Amino acid sequence: MEVPFWNKEIETLDRARLRGIQTERLKQIISWALKTPLYNKRLNQAGIHSENDIKDIEDLTRLAFTTKDDLRKNFPRGLLAVDMKDIIRVHSSSGTTGIPTVIYFTGDDIENWTDLLARSIVATGATSEDIFQNMMTYGLFTGGLGLHYGAERVGMMVIPIGGGNTKRQIQVMKDFQTTTLHITPSYMLHIHSKLEQEGVSLSDLSLRKGFLGAEPHSENTRLKIEELLNIHAYNSYGLSELNGPGVAFECVYRKDMHVWEDGYIVEIIDPVTGELKEEGEQGEVVLTNLIRRGTPILRYRTRDLAFLHPEGCECGRTHRRLSRILGRTDDMLIINGVNVFPSQIEEKIMKIPEVATNYQIYVDKKGQLDRLTVRVEIYPKLFLGDVSNLEALRVKIKEELKSSIVINPVVELHEPGSLPVSEGKAKRVLDERPKD
Amino acid sequence: MSKQLNIFVENKPGRIDSIAESLCKSNIDIRAFAIQDRGDYGLLKLIVDKPEQAYLALADLGCACALKDILAISIPDKPGNFHKLTSALAQNNVNVADAYGFVLQPHKTGVCCIELERQQLAMAEKIATEAGFSILGDEELYNM
Numbered sequence: 001m002e003v004p005f006w007n008k009e010i011e012t013l014d015r016a017r018l019r020g021i022q023t024e025r026l027k028q029i030i031s032w033a034l035k036t037p038l039y040n041k042r043l044n045q046a047g048i049h050s051e052n053d054i055k056d057i058e059d060l061t062r063l064a065f066t067t068k069d070d071l072r073k074n075f076p077r078g079l080l081a082v083d084m085k086d087i088i089r090v091h092s093s094s095g096t097t098g099i100p101t102v103i104y105f106t107g108d109d110i111e112n113w114t115d116l117l118a119r120s121i122v123a124t125g126a127t128s129e130d131i132f133q134n135m136m137t138y139g140l141f142t143g144g145l146g147l148h149y150g151a152e153r154v155g156m157m158v159i160p161i162g163g164g165n166t167k168r169q170i171q172v173m174k175d176f177q178t179t180t181l182h183i184t185p186s187y188m189l190h191i192h193s194k195l196e197q198e199g200v201s202l203s204d205l206s207l208r209k210g211f212l213g214a215e216p217h218s219e220n221t222r223l224k225i226e227e228l229l230n231i232h233a234y235n236s237y238g239l240s241e242l243n244g245p246g247v248a249f250e251c252v253y254r255k256d257m258h259v260w261e262d263g264y265i266v267e268i269i270d271p272v273t274g275e276l277k278e279e280g281e282q283g284e285v286v287l288t289n290l291i292r293r294g295t296p297i298l299r300y301r302t303r304d305l306a307f308l309h310p311e312g313c314e315c316g317r318t319h320r321r322l323s324r325i326l327g328r329t330d331d332m333l334i335i336n337g338v339n340v341f342p343s344q345i346e347e348k349i350m351k352i353p354e355v356a357t358n359y360q361i362y363v364d365k366k367g368q369l370d371r372l373t374v375r376v377e378i379y380p381k382l383f384l385g386d387v388s389n390l391e392a393l394r395v396k397i398k399e400e401l402k403s404s405i406v407i408n409p410v411v412e413l414h415e416p417g418s419l420p421v422s423e424g425k426a427k428r429v430l431d432e433r434p435k436d
Numbered sequence: 437m438s439k440q441l442n443i444f445v446e447n448k449p450g451r452i453d454s455i456a457e458s459l460c461k462s463n464i465d466i467r468a469f470a471i472q473d474r475g476d477y478g479l480l481k482l483i484v485d486k487p488e489q490a491y492l493a494l495a496d497l498g499c500a501c502a503l504k505d506i507l508a509i510s511i512p513d514k515p516g517n518f519h520k521l522t523s524a525l526a527q528n529n530v531n532v533a534d535a536y537g538f539v540l541q542p543h544k545t546g547v548c549c550i551e552l553e554r555q556q557l558a559m560a561e562k563i564a565t566e567a568g569f570s571i572l573g574d575e576e577l578y579n580m
Binding site for chain 1 (some may be wrong): 476
């Protein structure tokens with residue numbers, strides 16, 4: 001397979017030299033971070049008083065983690081490390097839980113970020129000949145503008161259509177013969193379901209590639225998208241605290257995402273103890289941004305669960321590959337001492353045909369013990385009208401779940417359409433145990 | 437075979453009401469009903485004048501419902517007749533798990549509706565007929 005590069009030297013640099021670059025860049029970032037009150041205090045506590053106290057990236061592990069809460073507490077300007085006149089852009093994440101988080105970029109910061117996105121796009125095999133329909137929301141959200149700049153840098157023709165308006169998206173795909181999409185996996189599936197209605201077949205279009213981002217999705221979802229739309233789909237990872245997309249991206253082999261390690265230091269930790277995990281072990285992704293002065297962020301706890309592949313990639317890049325996001329630490333429930341991820345429950349119940357697509361996980365206390373209740377909707381087309389069948393279904397769900405999560409749940413059967421529908425950040429988990 | 441509509445309903449206030457509302461809008465006449473309670477949910481069982489039409493109306497509403505075959509046995513409303521039926525079924529080893537009954541004409545006729553597996557249903561029909569009971573046909577039941 002032909003392996004295209006944007007910057008072959010950096011992308012295939014040997015690990016020792018890559019570490020050298022990381023150390024140099026970390027020193028620069030630390031010198032900026034020291035200008036913010038939060039990092040000044042924390043770096044001093046860790047015995048880092050100037051960039052000269054950093055000899056190797058390993059010295060960073062003395063520093064405490066940065067959390068989303070730290071960012072919120074420093075809203076709006078607490079983590080601004082440069083003079084406001086040097087800032088040329090701001091991005092902010094929605095404040096779904098109250099105070100938003102904010103990231104400032106200098107001109108150089110935007111330049112560095114754009115370069116990593118150009119690198120990401122070229123790694124997938126896309127070129128300046130491609131027509132790029134950017135279907136992510138533009139604005140304060142980083143997904144739209146990030147890829148927009150990267151695609152322009154590569155020289156693609158960019159269609160800055162943004163999100164939504166399915167009818168128009170399909171028309172534009174046809175009119176401009178779009179080859180490459182940037183889209184969320186769920187919107188991709190939605191678009192596919194509307195093609196027929198719009199009287200458009202795949203042969204009317206020239207789609208070849210889709211960059212899937214902003215939502216964790218399973219390998220099965222990728223395969224489904226590739227099959228339905230006859231395209232290659234590439235997983236993309238990033239979060240606004242670390243610039244946005246372009247932290248990690250899949251190459252032409254589509255076997256998990258290369259983290260651009262000259263731009264980021266990636267660590268995998270145990271979400272409970274904070275200890276570092278070995279390569280290949282699953283844990284929480286912790287990232288340090290090495291290329292942004294405006295808002296330095298060190299050792300940021302992403303709350304995303306993944307692992308790093310220890311072995312190299314066939315493409316020859318030396319930058320390690322991050323697995324798909326396998327869950328979120330803030331989703332994890334501890335039930336009677338056992339760790340349970342809602343994704344484990346979802347995986348089991350979605351395999352049972354008599355269960356519809358909606359479910360809810362409910363946790364409360366019964367006496368001293370935690371009680372897990374899984375609420376599922378029954379699928380009307382497979383309802384036989386018998387209590388015995390329903391009770392057999394209940395037992396089947398219980399046993400499937402017990403074998404996977406070790407806990408014996410209460411299973412409730414609900415009417416179709418009666419549980420809250422998933423919309424974006426769905427409230428699928430209700431934890432009503434009293435807080436200490 | 438006579439049809440009964442079995443509807444899955446969550447055990448909470450207002451659920452039966454929304455089903456009744458839908459049937460009312462579709463101009464469905466309810467002849468008999470029973471509820472089988474299972475704690476968090478139950479089955480609402482209905483005999484109606486137009487079972488297929490009622491099924492479609494409820495399916496449109498998104499309900500989980502099914503049409504089940506039942507045996508509707510006409511019983512003279514006199515002491516001892518129910519016993520006559522049960523002993524005929526018992527002697528032939530037919531187990532009745534799901535059934536309900538109502539008076540159709542006071543002191544004249546009662547009806548016993550039995551839900552059984554398809555095979556058992558034919559057997560129960562034969563037993564009841566041989567014991568001297570008559571079986572209500574579809575139209576008789578729907579239009580009683």
